[in-house]
Amino acid sequence: MADETPWEAGRFDAGSGRKKILFGRMYEDAAIEESVFPTGSHVFCIASAGCTAIKLAPHHTVTAVDINPLQLTYAARRAAGGAAQIGSAERLVGIGRRLMALFGWRRRTLETFLDLERPDEQIAFWSRNLDTTGFRLAIDTLLSLRWLRSVYAAPFLQILPPQFGRVMRRRLERCWRTHPNRTNPYARALLLGDLSEGARPTRSKEIRFVCADAAAFLESCAPGTFDGFTLSNILDGAPEGYRRRLVAAVQRAGKRDAVVVLRSFAEPEDESTDNQATRDRSVLWGIVDVRPVANLFELRQFGPPAHEHFS
Template sequence: MNPWTAGRLLPRRRPKVLLARSHEETGVNPWTAGRLLPGRHPKILFGWGYEDPRVELEAFPPGGRVLAIAAAGETVSALAGAGFDVTGVDINPVQLDYGRARLAGAPAVTGSAERLLAAGRAVLRGLDPRWRPHNVAEALRQGDLTPLLASKRLRGLLACGLAPLGLVLRPGFRRSIPPRLDQVLLNRLRRGLRDRPAANPWAWRLLTGRDELATAPEPRHARLIHTDVATHLEQVPRGWYQGVSLSNILDGPDATYAARLERALAHALKPGAVVVLRSFREPAPRQDAGPVDRAMLWGVVEIRRMGAS
């Protein structure tokens, strides 16, 4: 559980607004802008999903109503295909329209995240021939990524390329960036690539920019709504959902918004319902990192059952 949810440095029941450090730290959800970097117009942030829906499929009670962040439509599609009654929400209207198209069977397009990854891979290919696409693909098929991840040029590129993120990201997102992000990401990749990387679609996406294991998307039925997730949860009848997948929604908003979301979940989820929450942050001391997510990007995957301590 995110400790900022309590809205206090010392234990007490009622949330209290801490000192605001910027205009985005007053309960506003920075995902509203539809951009990770400053700019005016919302964009498609994610052309692919970077979450493993197997986590939700194993955690949610069978059947029933569930809610997910729409994003690239992949988690929504997986839940709908498993027989859940799914509602997807997204605060970014451009991303929501894209998710709707994916659910109708449209192919993936390149989003902001994919463009950033492609730029990094292009630089790395020029520095280290081992990172040329056919070499990476062969390493994935062979299941031995050790030489690639041990590349000094990779470590140097990550250290130099990721260091400015704290300066260029929108203010709310800066708090979710772990110290020494280059080492953090390398460690997550090493852990995630130990077991059958050739069968991991996220390994192909991250390392090659190809959706090597993808099949033609099957049209799925789900309700997609343009709204903030806390607002939606506040407006549905009490006890409406049996499961909620929040992605990494709290990597950005401040403690005021987190407290609001906590209250909204308590209203909208029936006793015993399950919440899945990911975070890009590293686990706190003595915090369990949670189940394995094959996407490899997350520091914490939290599964919480409503009504459980």
């Protein structure tokens, strides 16, 4: 349907089998959320693996929502101190890591790289030891439409830019050029598959976990309930009708000065000042849009493009 999201299936592929835990941890730098939501905010959060909700809970009132019941139960378990578990995303990235190992990436080299803290040294080390012809070939193949189609349902691929492998290589370099590796848990998670840093429950207020579609849940809340929203990349793959419905629901459920954080794998269309993707240490994002709820209607870029342009 025009306003239903493909995330409802609880799996990446187009199959109709059972839902899965998709994310064992989150690949979203919650330091951005920590910096934009004033202390004491009531925050609506997509639960995913729980990392962002757990990071925000000590200083905010957090409602964490997920459409996938397995993912929501997992996030709640982690918030209660439960162990991390590998999800579909980690399995897929694990295939990539094994391929990189065949092309010469060694754990010791990666650990040396991850121990660096000066961006100039990081870029030099990357160029010399890791950005090899084999690596480029492997990542461009793994992120090609042909391979991704065998793993992901079509809607998830529509927003990806052409030559996604090359785009992702640029995003990796952007991260090494900007953030010290030594203090970057997201770089460790991506390059070594380290799940441990994702979320450490601290003594904090209870997080309210709700299994629901984000738009439907927000439509059921009193107007002006939330001071902040962090929506992960739930609009990647969602149809235009769902985007419009979510924007309306967020505007209604948000206070007048609420702030919204929304990520996307898409490439930005222009150099918007709302785009804080460079600040996000988790490497992956083309867009980390941070804007006041009042300007949300200007969001054009998060729907699928008029035609499929991915290659």
